[in-house]
Structure formats: structure tokens, C-alpha cells
Amino acid sequence: xxxxxxxxxxxxxxxxxxxxxxxxxxxxxxxxxxxxxxxxxxxxxxxxxxxxxxxxxxxxxxxxxxxxxxxxxxxxxxxxxxxxxxxxxxxxxxxxxxxxxxxxx
Numbered sequence: 001x002x003x004x005x006x007x008x009x010x011x012x013x014x015x016x017x018x019x020x021x022x023x024x025x026x027x028x029x030x031x032x033x034x035x036x037x038x039x040x041x042x043x044x045x046x047x048x049x050x051x052x053x054x055x056x057x058x059x060x061x062x063x064x065x066x067x068x069x070x071x072x073x074x075x076x077x078x079x080x081x082x083x084x085x086x087x088x089x090x091x092x093x094x095x096x097x098x099x100x101x102x103x104x105x
Contacts, residue, residue: 022048035060041067045096054103062099066092 005017026043030036033055041063042048047055069089076082 022046025049033060035064038063038067040070041096045093045100047100050100050103054100056099056103059096059099059103062092062096066096 005013005020007013023039023043025048027036027039029048029050030039030042032052038060044066045063066089069085069092073082073085073089076085
């Protein structure tokens with residue numbers, strides 16, 4: 001993956017560089033789980049360093065649900081649908097956080 005980390009002023013964008021590295025680590029974690037479609041969810045919830053054994057079926061299902069809801073939000077044509085989907089995604093996000101907190105102690 002080649003990315004230009006220099007801004008218009010010629011300064012190095014450390015934040016973009018860092019985020020690209022975190023996303024790459026999330027992609028590696030998702031790939032190791034056999035679920036490359038969960039890269040964005042793993043990145044969003046900062047789960048790239050979570051031990052593979054911590055990715056229980058329940059957590060994987062919640063991550064897949066959250067990712068599906070985010071995809072639906074991005075494609076929802078009606079504002080009310082977006083509000084309902086966001087609420088569901090937030091609830092799922094809280095469940096993911098609770099599951100990962102339980103897994104990490």
C-alpha cells in the first residue's frame with residue numbers, strides 16, 4: 001500500500017501515517033481471523049492487538065452486525081432509517097466494548 005503522507009505545505013502528516021499503520025495492523029488481524037471484511041470494525045474498536053482467542057463467536061457476530069449497520073447507514077436513502085441504524089450501531093458498539101472489556105480483564 002503506497003500512501004502519500006506529505007501535505008500541501010510539504011510537511012509530513014504524522015497522524016495520517018499513524019492511522020495508515022493502525023489500519024494495516026487491523027487488516028492483518030482481520031485476515032488472521034479469516035474475516036477480512038471486519039478490518040474497519042477491528043480498526044474502529046482498536047482491537048488489532050486483542051489476542052485471537054478473545055475473538056469469541058459472540059464478539060465476531062457483534063462486529064459483523066456493527067459493520068453491516070455502518071454499511072447500511074452509508075447507503076440509507078431516508079433520514080429516519082439513518083437515525084434508527086445509528087441507534088442500533090451504537091447499541092452494538094456498546095455490546096462490543098463490553099465483550100472486549102470482559103475478554104481483557
